[in-house]
Amino acid sequence: MKPSRHVVKHPKPKNPVESLANTRHEFGEHGGVNMSIEASTTFTAMHPDILADMFHGDRGPDQGGCYLYGRHFNPTVYNLSRQLAALEGTESAYCTASGMAAIAGTLLQLCDAGDHIVSANTIYGGTYALLHDFLPAKAGITATLVDINDIEGVEAAITPRTRVLYAESIANPTLRVADIPALADIAHRHGLKLVIDNTFSPLILSPKQLGADIVVHSMTKFIGGASDHIAGAICADKDFILQLMDLHTGALMLLGPTMDPQVAFNLNLRIAHLPLRMAEHGRRALLFAERLRDLGLVVSYPGLPEHPDHEMMRELYCSDYGFGGILTLDMGCEELANQLMDMLQNDYRFGYMAVSLGYFDTLMSCSGSTTSSEMTEEDKAAAHISPGLVRMSIGFTGSTEQRWRQLCSALERLGVMKAGARPGPKDRRRRVS
Numbered sequence: 001m002k003p004s005r006h007v008v009k010h011p012k013p014k015n016p017v018e019s020l021a022n023t024r025h026e027f028g029e030h031g032g033v034n035m036s037i038e039a040s041t042t043f044t045a046m047h048p049d050i051l052a053d054m055f056h057g058d059r060g061p062d063q064g065g066c067y068l069y070g071r072h073f074n075p076t077v078y079n080l081s082r083q084l085a086a087l088e089g090t091e092s093a094y095c096t097a098s099g100m101a102a103i104a105g106t107l108l109q110l111c112d113a114g115d116h117i118v119s120a121n122t123i124y125g126g127t128y129a130l131l132h133d134f135l136p137a138k139a140g141i142t143a144t145l146v147d148i149n150d151i152e153g154v155e156a157a158i159t160p161r162t163r164v165l166y167a168e169s170i171a172n173p174t175l176r177v178a179d180i181p182a183l184a185d186i187a188h189r190h191g192l193k194l195v196i197d198n199t200f201s202p203l204i205l206s207p208k209q210l211g212a213d214i215v216v217h218s219m220t221k222f223i224g225g226a227s228d229h230i231a232g233a234i235c236a237d238k239d240f241i242l243q244l245m246d247l248h249t250g251a252l253m254l255l256g257p258t259m260d261p262q263v264a265f266n267l268n269l270r271i272a273h274l275p276l277r278m279a280e281h282g283r284r285a286l287l288f289a290e291r292l293r294d295l296g297l298v299v300s301y302p303g304l305p306e307h308p309d310h311e312m313m314r315e316l317y318c319s320d321y322g323f324g325g326i327l328t329l330d331m332g333c334e335e336l337a338n339q340l341m342d343m344l345q346n347d348y349r350f351g352y353m354a355v356s357l358g359y360f361d362t363l364m365s366c367s368g369s370t371t372s373s374e375m376t377e378e379d380k381a382a383a384h385i386s387p388g389l390v391r392m393s394i395g396f397t398g399s400t401e402q403r404w405r406q407l408c409s410a411l412e413r414l415g416v417m418k419a420g421a422r423p424g425p426k427d428r429r430r431r432v433s
């Protein structure tokens, strides 16, 4: 893996918590500290002209506080969306029924049949299938998948029909970090929109501040934080959000991946402690990554100086939240990876064998056979997704040392680590002295 080139200067990103705290707090109908849930699917107009104006696009939530129908804007969903816009520093945002709906809606809005997308080759499996299989077959939109850290290669893949440059801020599951300022520079020189999936790094990376045009999220992960809601968001300028809701050509309005207002209410309660959770996920992931590295295991984590994008990430990130909650451990083969996860779940209660991430407990999956199984063997190899790669989304329940003992016990039993070799806070001191 060659280190990525970082040439484009950018201002140090601001911590998004301040704009989040300044986002208008909407009180409940009776003065409740929380907003009310607007469950209605249709809204009364006080005058017949108002309905006609809304159909013409002359009135809406931001023009007179007018709402039309639940698949168009909903006040509760829009309230959560304003928090997402504040989180990502975009002019506007709107939430969707899933992360895939946010991604598919965005790409279908930006591309017509015959258009082309240049995308990172290490992306979420569903996004890969959308670009590799669904969009070419169903919509005539093609994609070239490239190593996003090879900046010259990215630029070389652009054609006259390219409309979008697409990447994940931290790639799944390789944890390579996108050089967003450099990608924005390429995109804007060629008249493309840079779309960044920031699911792995809310608050940590602020793609819009670094030059991206549109930021998408799977809120199912860290933002939700409890693995109990499927949800997504599109953060962009006001014009793009209105395009998505256009009654004739809007991907959200016409494909209908609408977020339920009850879900929006629940998610809105999680935003306030997202900063605390991200910081603790990151603190524990860094500690475990350092200790696993010290044991000589093949661990990847952007917070380690050995990671190819560590220096770049230090320039791009907001240091208050660390380097993210995801690390990978390469066990060499799928069998050993499966044995490790089995023991960690069933013998030591370290975490759960499950796909997804951002849960309060640790989740573990073997990427090659699960969340990246949509990829062809060649594409997996090109993206350095080896069969023994265990992706861990490090949770924050239990004590850190208790979790570390559990992890070590399984590694010892598998013989990948000598008994008594576990580095903990005490062992480290001993080694130095």
Ligand SMILES: *Cc1c(COP(=O)(O)O)cnc(C)c1O
Pocket (backbone or CB within 6 Å): 098, 099, 100, 101, 124, 126, 127, 168, 172, 197, 199, 200, 217, 218, 219, 220, 221, 230, 231, 232
């Ligand atoms: C999970 C995930 C998605 C898809 O989100 P859903 O909410 O499951 O539709 C997209 N991108 C990334 C990086 C993800 O981890």
